[in-house]
Amino acid sequence: MGTLIWNAQIYTPAEILSPGWLLIENRTITRIGRGQPPPAELENTHEKLDAAHHRLLPGLIDLHIHGAMGFEFMDADLHAIEEIAQFLVQHGVTAFLATTWAAPHATLLKALDAIGNAYGRIRNGATLLGAYLEGPYMNPNRAGAQAIQFIRQATNHEEALSLIHHEMVKVVSLAPEFPENFWLIDTCVSRGITVAAGHTSATYEQMQVAVARGVRLLTHCFNAMSPFHHREPGVVGAGMTMPELRCELIADNVHVHPLAQRILYQLRGCEGIVLVSDSTRVTGLPDGQYILDNRPVQVKQGKVALLDGTLAGSGLTLEQALKNFAKAAGVPLEEAILSASLYPARAIGIAHQKGSLEPGKDADLFLMDEDGNILFTMVEGKIVYRRS
Ligand SMILES: [Zn+2]
Secondary structure (H helix, E strand, O other), X not given: OOEEEEEEEXXXXXXXXXXXXEEEEOOEEEEEEEOOOOHHHHHHOOEEEXXXXXXXXXXXXXXXXXXXXXXXXXXXXXXXXXXXXXXXXXXXXXXXXEEEOOOOHHHHHHHHHHHHHHOEOOOOOOEEEEEEEEOOOOOHHHOOOOOHHHOOOOOXXXXXXXXXXXXXXXXXXXXXXXXXXXXXXXXXXXXXXXEEEOOEOOOHHHHHHHHHHOOOEEOOOOOOEOOOOOOOOHHHHHHHHOOOOEEEEOOOOOOOOHHHHXXXXXXXXXXXXXXXXXXXXXXXXXXXXXXXXXXXXXXEOOEEXXXXXXXXXXXOOHHHHHHHHHHHHOOOHHHHHHHHOHHHHHHOOOOOOOOOOOOOOEOOEEEEOOOOOEEEEEEOOEEEXXXX
C-alpha cells in the first residue's frame, strides 16, 4: 500500500539524501531512507514514482497572500478561493493563509465566512490553513496601499472579537503602538493566535513592549513600518535584532532591495525570516491596468502600484521569492527553503504537522528539476499538479 518516491534528492531539514526514498501512506510521510528502497517496500507499494534524481522539496507555505489569477479572498467567494489554491500548487505552495485587508466590518465578516467555509483541504489545490487578518487595526500613517478610511483602532471590542471569533484565524496583524490595541494583543496571545506588528509607526521601545506582550511576527519587514534610523531604530531595528520576532519578507527585489534582504539574513539567519508573496489578484496575469480594491493599479514587470506609484502588494509567487532570496542572501536552496516551509509552519504553530520532509508529517512536497521547473506537487499524499 501507499506511494513510494525513490531515486530522489530528498531535502530534509538536517541533510540532503541523495539518492533517497520516501514512503507515503494515506496523507502522511511514514518512512524516509538513504540509497535505494528496501526490496520489500518496492514490491509492496501500490504506486511508485521514479524521481529521476530530481530535487524533492518540502511544500512551500505562504502565510501572507491576498489572491492570484484575477481572484482575491476579499471577493468572499468559494470559487475564487479554489482558483487561488489551484494556482498555488503550480508554484510548489501546498498550504497558505488567506489574507484580508482593512475594510468595513460587514465586508470583513463576509470574507471570513467564505474562508471559514472553505477552510481545510481544497480540491486539487493547496490546503487553506486559515485566515490572516492584515488590519484593520493599523496606523493610518503607514497605510501603504490599504484603504485609509477603513483603518481604525480596536476600540469596539465587540467588533474585534467577532473578527477573531472563528478558530481558523491564525494571524492578526496590527499597530502595537496604540494602547487601544493592547487588549486585543493579549486576547489573541491567550487564544494561540500569532500577533504580527504591521503597518505600524512603533518606536523600538514600543516594539520591546509589544514583544513582551507576545507579538512574534513582523508583517512584510521594511515595508509599511518605521524604518531603521541610528537615533530611532524603529520596527525594522527590532526585526533586525530581536530573536522573538520572525520577519516576513517580500523577496521580489521591488519591495526590498536585494542588499536589504542580505542584511536581514546576515543579522537573523533564515530562522528569523519568513518569505511571503503578499500577492494580489494580478499575480499570474499579464502586465496591464487592473482594478484592485476598487482602485486602478498598473502592473509592469512584476511591480504592482497605484497610479501615484505606491506599491500595492505584489505580483510575486513564493517559488520566485525563494529563488530571489537565495540569490540575494547568497544561501543555498536547502537553507533558503526553510524560510518558505519550516519557519512559516513554526510561525503559526503547525510545525508538528507541516513544513518539512520528516516521518509523521503530512506528505506536502514538490519535485523540481535542474532548471527550476516544478514537475509535480503533492498535497497531503495526493498529486494535485503535474507539469504538462
Ligand atoms: Zn498584505
